[in-house]
Amino acid sequence: MSEFNFENPSRQSAKGILVIFGVSVFKVGKGIVIAGAALVLKYLQSGKGPDLTQPIFIISVLAIAIFFLIIAILRYLNFKFFLKEDYFFLQKGIINKEEISVSFGRIQNVYIKQNLLQQLINVVSLAIETAGDDKTEIEINALSKTKALALKSKLLAEVKAQNTNSDELDAAETEELYFKASVKKLLLEGMSENHLKSFVLIFAFLVGIYQDIKEFVNSVEFAERFRGWFQLNSESVMTLLLFNISLVGALLVVSFFFSMIRMFVQNFDLTVIRKPNGLEISKGLFNKISLSLTSSRIQTTTVSTNRLKKALGLYKLAFTQAMANKKQQLSFSVVGLNRNQIYELLDQFYPKVLDKITKHKPNIYIVYRRLWLNVWLLIVINIGLYFLPMEFLLLNILFVLYIGFNTYYMYKKTYYHVDENYVVLGGGGLIDTFSKYLEIHKAQAVEITQTIFQKRRKLASLTVHSASKSITIPHIEKTEALAISNFILYLVESQNKDWM
């Protein structure tokens, strides 16, 4: 028996005031950051700084802070939760009172999360996820870790007692630490990321704030310095080329560190605990999150890697879950797994799937279509290149090579497989490789799409919708698409298996 009594209404940890206060300051801060930045810029331009010592300024800042503090305290005082009979109760609201009750039968999952502020003051937040409702959001922001864990296990035990037909009775006894990502693994993962993605992200960001940084760049005579470094005065093609290449190089270095740091922050201390009915995953540096994945709730699973990662023996396993609340995490991934671990985990959730796969190929039309679309893309790019010096047209060699290889490997890697238990789709390109898995009884609907171009060739694409992401088998014979649909519909309708 736990030392906490949840039958009586209890408040959060008193530190909750800080969390609520912090969150509202953060929200307001986020709201006025642009206005604030504009003000600061204005002051900097006018040359005289704001007189922060003016009493009116100090008083107004203090007043706002106190206002938020009072709100936070009132929110804290009015926030109570307790368990009674078969329900979890939550009372909140300062003026508009709200009481939420959730029956244990409707609780799907219980999360424990920790953001940066919560880590600093050593509290965790506990979120309860329910079935069938988009709007109810139940989150207790500040609990001591022991209390949160006690509440979590209490709730989950009650949930289990409710679901009499669940076969997960001995789940607690047989959990084992399955995988813990070492710092070295994460560094390798970060290094072997597709840096082009980060590159595009950063590039887009820079283009977005181009107007803003333009003035800054001008003010530090950035371009002039650059020219100085290369000791070139003329606007020759070489200067331009060198300037651009070094700019791209610098951006690539930034992207490299960006993907590396992102990988590290998101997956810090990644731990996977294996249970008979699923996994318990926790990770994150600033935002710690832990959740349990039960096999019944997993919708699609994706295994992905790229050439470099494959050579290093690194694979990523990503799950999507069925979820009522859109705000909550729909997908969750585990990085840094090796080949054997992938096999083991896949076999846990999709027994024997890998032995049974027979690879069927989509129609060769998929290649024509890809090439056709890429030709259009190439034309658009060339319209852009037309305005640059002639030499840039040489880039086309690179593009054509890339398109050729990418399309070749796309076709080589694409396959599909359907049997009485699973739908499997493989694919990728020059660099990436992926395979997706879905259990047939989790299909929600099947969709056959046919464009007028496909119609001439009697082809169609088949999409199997799940309660999360869907799987699309592209460009197969229409008769084949219909046969697969008939088969899937037959299985779904005759088995009457629950999809959740």
Add this chain to the structure above:
Amino acid sequence: MFTNDQIDVGALPQLENLNLKPIDSKYLYIILINILSVFFGLLGGLFIARWISNDQGFRSFALVLLVIIGLIGVMSLTIYYLGFKNRKYAIREQDMTYTQGYIVTKMVTLPYNRIQHLEIKRSFLSRKFGLSTLKIYSAGESGGDLSIKGLPKDVAERQYAYLTQIINERV
């Protein structure tokens, strides 16, 4: 009793043999009215703006825009008109199918044991024409919901009642 007979894939109920029923032909009027009102609104606004304006540059620009919008309008009318005959539905014992589209034809089939909830919607225009939209939701996040527009009111309500009964019996 446990059985594990081999499934004869050829003998399964076949989607290709479905007898698809067209939706009510009056729904075509609703589509036409909707498209025409949008495009005539745009064209009218632009025409008035052009009429008021004295700026020669704007006037010639507006003329080009008028022609382009008019062309797009005619094109979408044609596509919707051609696609109208593809708006069909079929009801089987275990599932429901809806097809639509002209350039991209879609056929979605939703098994009854995956229905989450149902909805009947009647816009102002469909009330005038005595039509209803029947929406059938699955738990599909990425699509896979059916929205059968332009059913006669009584058909939609009969279907709604029928499906509600199925859902209730399921639980």
